[in-house]
Amino acid sequence: MSIDRIDAALTTTGTVVAALDPAKLDGPSPCPGWTLHTELNHLVGGMRIFAAELTGTEPAGEHESDWLGADPRRAWTEAAALDRAAWHRPGALDGVVRLGFGPVPAGLAALIHLTELVVHGADLAVATGHGHLLDEPMCEAMLATMREAGFDAFRRPGMFGPERPAPAGAPAHARLLAYTGRDL
DSSP, X not given: OOHHHHHHHHHHHHHHHHHOOGGGTTSBOXXXXXXXXXXXXXXXXXXXXXXXXXXTOOOSSOTTSOOSTTOHHHHHHHHHHHHHHHHTSTTTTSSEEEETTEEEEXXXXXXXXXXXXXXXXXXXXXXXXXXXXXXXXXXXXXXXXXXXXXXXXXXXXXXXXXXXXXXXXXXXXXXXXXXXXXXX
16 A cells, blocks of 8 residues: 555545535535535544554544534645645554554555545545546546455445446546445
8 A cells, every 4th residue: 555545635635625615515425324514524533533543642532523613624634734744654554553443454544544535535526516626547546446355345334335336437436436335
């Protein structure tokens, strides 16, 4: 797992977040049962928790605490900077990272984090009409990685639903979202 992939995902999703209209964050997300606010908050909380875990500090809250506050864009930018710095620390891919479901090797944690950034970034982009901001080769690579990794073990309530059909000729981001159970 390359940290460069996390960097690229942070940059792409950051571009999507910068284009979001904060007044519309109560709108629905393609992630079933979530609003855009819930999804962005999940991403920001995840970045803060990963950064804390990688630097050996305590996170400032639980995963679903209110991480966005009054300025969701600023919350994203600050969390992304902490996240990026934490993954660039020497030895970041060594050892074990504690996640909500237990400890995992750091390389696997990086892949899980990359999945969150790419998939939820695509959710936000599609829901707000900003699909054109997505990195299609990144989405294609993520889809290939998920298929190769035996992703079906993660298809359970609260994580990812059963694969849905993607429209014929759909771009990579739409095929990725369909693969993770989003209705398009």
